[in-house]
Amino acid sequence: MLVDTCVWLDMAKTPSQSKNFDFLLNLRHDKLINIIVPQVVLDEFMRNRDRMIVEYSKSITTTLSRAKEIVVQQGGKRRSRTLHRLFDDVESPIKTPKAVAEHAADQIETLIKAGDIVQISDAMKIRASDRAMQKKAPFHRDKNSFNDALIIEAYSEYIKQNGKPGDRFAFVTHNTRDFSSPTGNSKQPHPDLAALFSKIKSRYFISIGDALDAMHLKDAVPWLDESYDQPIRSMSDISDAIEELLDRIWYDRHMVARYKIEVGKEKIVPKLPDVPWPKRKNLIQADIWEGALKSAAKVEKKYGKENLGPYSKFDWGMMNGKLSALRWVLGDEWDMLDT
Numbered sequence: 001m002l003v004d005t006c007v008w009l010d011m012a013k014t015p016s017q018s019k020n021f022d023f024l025l026n027l028r029h030d031k032l033i034n035i036i037v038p039q040v041v042l043d044e045f046m047r048n049r050d051r052m053i054v055e056y057s058k059s060i061t062t063t064l065s066r067a068k069e070i071v072v073q074q075g076g077k078r079r080s081r082t083l084h085r086l087f088d089d090v091e092s093p094i095k096t097p098k099a100v101a102e103h104a105a106d107q108i109e110t111l112i113k114a115g116d117i118v119q120i121s122d123a124m125k126i127r128a129s130d131r132a133m134q135k136k137a138p139f140h141r142d143k144n145s146f147n148d149a150l151i152i153e154a155y156s157e158y159i160k161q162n163g164k165p166g167d168r169f170a171f172v173t174h175n176t177r178d179f180s181s182p183t184g185n186s187k188q189p190h191p192d193l194a195a196l197f198s199k200i201k202s203r204y205f206i207s208i209g210d211a212l213d214a215m216h217l218k219d220a221v222p223w224l225d226e227s228y229d230q231p232i233r234s235m236s237d238i239s240d241a242i243e244e245l246l247d248r249i250w251y252d253r254h255m256v257a258r259y260k261i262e263v264g265k266e267k268i269v270p271k272l273p274d275v276p277w278p279k280r281k282n283l284i285q286a287d288i289w290e291g292a293l294k295s296a297a298k299v300e301k302k303y304g305k306e307n308l309g310p311y312s313k314f315d316w317g318m319m320n321g322k323l324s325a326l327r328w329v330l331g332d333e334w335d336m337l338d339t
Contacts, residue, residue, distance in 0.1 A: 035115030
């Protein structure tokens with residue numbers, strides 16, 4: 001199993017992921033699984049280790065502070081005194097947030113370093129460069145994805161060199177924007193990467209829980225739980241998803257406007273007349289339209305024109321529903337669909 005850096009980092013800083021980490025430790029101990037670790041994954045984890053500890057510590061501190069506030073407000077004086085003794089006593093069994101975060105990071109680091117380290121070869125770098133020149137995933141977005149390309153090339157090379165009859169492989173990532181299908185089901189790999197995966201020998205997962213569940217070891221391994229925690233979405237994950245939905249919905253509306261201009265239903269004018277909106281609803285000011293064309297070009301470059309619709313009525317409803325739900329999570333009212 002190759003576990004992407006983002007999954008290790010999420011596992012290290014997310015309390016709900018501790019169960020999945022315990023499963024991996026047990027599987028590794030029982031020699032039921034081997035962890036494939038491209039050198040770039042180890043380097044990325046070590047480079048982000050201290051930042052992850054700080055973020056995890058802050059998260060735990062915030063949670064504990066809020067818990068204290070609730071107990072103080074609603075628990076009465078007796079429970080409040082008990083709580084303070086529990087948290088403030090130097091001999092308290094409760095670890096400090098930093099200690100918890102450091103312990104999680106140490107465990108992850110130990111497991112990674114015990115894996116099968118794959119050195120990045122010149123051949124892998126050349127194949128990754130070819131992907132970049134051809135704008136193939138993970139280079140289909142307007143960002144530097146060279147390390148991501150090296151990880152997927154290392155996975156491919158490892159299977160070719162080490163795969164024996166009966167072996168099963170899994171690639172696990174939370175980075176759905178770079179590795180997953182840009183349309184439809186994010187649990188499916190990007191079409192540019194689809195040749196690396198199959199239904200049995202090489203599987204693609206966006207959740208450690210799903211990958212572990214696919215091993216079908218419940219009867220053979222008594223410690224393997226039947227349920228797995230899905231990764232908790234960070235604020236940046238939610239914001240990125242909202243941004244992509246905004247881009248896709250706006251672009252679709254923009255293409256509808258283009259069609260109306262082409263068939264004469266709407267008209268471009270140098271300047272909108274100073275009349276009430278109903279009388280100018282089919283007019284578009286020239287400089288505004290020029291800005292819209294530039295924005296559309298940026299969206300096409302970002303996602304690829306072939307990945308931007310046209311959408312079915314079902315897809316259109318799903319996108320707007322997702323946008324409404326995510327905005328509600330961040331504080332907007334329901335049905336806030338302005339783009």
